[in-house]
Amino acid sequence: MKPGLNLTQFPKIYQSKTISIVVPKGTNNKSPIFFDFDSIIDNSIIRGVQFEPLTNIKNASLLPNSVVADISDAKTAVISLVNKHDDTIINNYPVNGLFIYPKNDSASPRHTKMMKRFFLEIILGKCYLIWTGGTTANNLYFYFTFYYEAKKE
Amino acid sequence: MYGIPIYRKTLGIEVQLSSIGKGAQNPFPDNPIIRAPNVLIECVEIYTATQLTITPSGLTTVTDAGLTGLIVNLADNTNFNRVFQLPAVALNVELNNGVPREFEPFKLVMQKSFIQITDATNLVVNQAVYVNISYFEQPDQTKSKRR
Numbered sequence: 001m002k003p004g005l006n007l008t009q010f011p012k013i014y015q016s017k018t019i020s021i022v023v024p025k026g027t028n029n030k031s032p033i034f035f036d037f038d039s040i041i042d043n044s045i046i047r048g049v050q051f052e053p054l055t056n057i058k059n060a061s062l063l064p065n066s067v068v069a070d071i072s073d074a075k076t077a078v079i080s081l082v083n084k085h086d087d088t089i090i091n092n093y094p095v096n097g098l099f100i101y102p103k104n105d106s107a108s109p110r111h112t113k114m115m116k117r118f119f120l121e122i123i124l125g126k127c128y129l130i131w132t133g134g135t136t137a138n139n140l141y142f143y144f145t146f147y148y149e150a151k152k153e
Numbered sequence: 154m155y156g157i158p159i160y161r162k163t164l165g166i167e168v169q170l171s172s173i174g175k176g177a178q179n180p181f182p183d184n185p186i187i188r189a190p191n192v193l194i195e196c197v198e199i200y201t202a203t204q205l206t207i208t209p210s211g212l213t214t215v216t217d218a219g220l221t222g223l224i225v226n227l228a229d230n231t232n233f234n235r236v237f238q239l240p241a242v243a244l245n246v247e248l249n250n251g252v253p254r255e256f257e258p259f260k261l262v263m264q265k266s267f268i269q270i271t272d273a274t275n276l277v278v279n280q281a282v283y284v285n286i287s288y289f290e291q292p293d294q295t296k297s298k299r300r
Contacts, residue, residue, distance in 0.1 A: 030209060075206045078165065092165030093285060096204035097246065116253075117159045132207040 014149035017041065018052060020141045021129050023077070025065055028135040032080070037125030041146055046081075046120040048147035051098040057143060066139040071099065073140055076133030082126035089120060092130065095142065121151070158196045158255040161289045166263075167208045167281040170215070173273040178226075179282075181263040187288065193258035196287035197227070197236075199244040205283055212281035220245060222272030223282065228265035235259050241268065241282065253287075261286070 021035050054070035069077070074095040081090035098116055129142060164186055170179050186192060202214040215223070220241045227236035235256070246253050268282055 030211070075202070075204060078205065078209055087162075089162040090160070091163060092209045093163055094165075094200050094205040094283070097198065097200065097285070100251070115157075117157050119159050119161050130209055132205075132209055132211070 013147050014047065015044075016145050016147045018143055018145045019124070020143050022066075023069070023129065023131045023136055023140040023142065025136055025139045027131050030130050030132055032128035032130055034126070034128045035124045037123075041122065041124040041148060042084075044121075044148035044150055046118050046122060046146055046148050048115050048117055048145075049081075049098050050100065050115055050145045050147070051095050052143040052145055053099060066141060069095075069140045069142045071096065073133075074099065074142070077129055077131055077142065079129045079144075080127060081120060081122045082128075083121055084123050086126065089122070090118075095129070098144070115147075158253055158287060160196070160287045163285050163287045165209065166284045166286060167210055167212060168268050168284060169212060170268070170270070170276060170278065170280050170282065173270050173276045173278055175270055175273060177270045178267040179270070180267045181284075183263050187261055187263055187286065189290070190260075191291040191293065192260070192288050193291055194256065194261045194286050194288045195258045196253050196255050197225075197244050198246055198253055198285040198287075199225075199241055200283040200285065201245060201247075204247065208281045208283050210281075212279065213277070214283050215280050216275055217245075217248070218275035219277075219280065220248075220282075222270060222274060222276055224269050224271055226267050226269060228262050230260040230262055232265065235261075238269070244284075258289070261288075 023033055051074060054068040057068060077095040078092040079095055080088050080092055082088050100115060168179055168181055201220050202216045205214050208214055223241035224238045225236055225241050226234060229235045242248055244254055
């Protein structure tokens with residue numbers, strides 16, 4: 001049987017970088033919140049994106065009035081990834097869709113067992129997160145791990 | 154052989170349930186990207202309130218329980234039902250062990266595709282089914298190829 005070209009069993013990890021984006025305290029609208037520019041990501045091919053909630057990285061944020069976004073916060077957040085042509089190639093993707101649920105987590109007994117796989121070239125500074133929930137009580141830090149490989153010259 | 158689709162481009166679509174009577178058909182909204190002649194879709198995901206409670210346009214998302222009262226119909230450009238009465242639950246990744254459904258790529262016609270109601274018990278009018286469609290652009294075939 002000839003497997004589909006787009007069919008790969010397991011993700012390969014070349015290099016990774018975890019990046020945060022902040023939903024400021026008091027945000028109550030659906031305006032885009034942009035990532036910072038990152039020359040490494042901009043010059044790489046993104047192979048995987050994973051949301052890292054508080055469950056995974058406790059005490060990651062030590063700033064006043066700041067908390068790390070957890071699974072429940074991600075229920076009202078979507079991200080969009082934009083390429084160098086200003087095309088939004090990943091449009092309003094639910095952040096929770098990028099999270100791998102811990103095994104036997106009693107609060108979330110269902111598991112997203114596999115990492116979502118991508119093949120993207122993006123400009124991180126043009127990518128953004130939209131907060132769809134109510135007014136935020138704290139600065140909410142969303143952490144994302146980008147798995148990437150260098151572009152072949 | 155099972156695999157995990159590799160997303161190249163995805164699009165978030167909100168299908169608003171303007172009618173929830175049994176058998177009611179709620180069409181997919183037209184979209185200029187998907188309508189482009191060289192765009193084929195390869196993966197469809199449906200998200201519930203467990204993952205996204207409010208859509209980017211501010212609608213409330215259908216719950217897991219509500220999803221069991223919905224079936225999905227996707228038509229291609231030859232009026233063929235590529236997906237006929239598929240339970241919407243089958244397209245929710247979390248409810249299927251984290252595995253997204255991958256399709257043999259086809260040309261989706263949004264205006265002819267719809268979500269149909271089989272049971273309105275856990276649904277509310279004007280809730281949204283949040284659908285994420287993974288697509289890619291086919292190379293331009295009008296250009297001559299050297300054989």
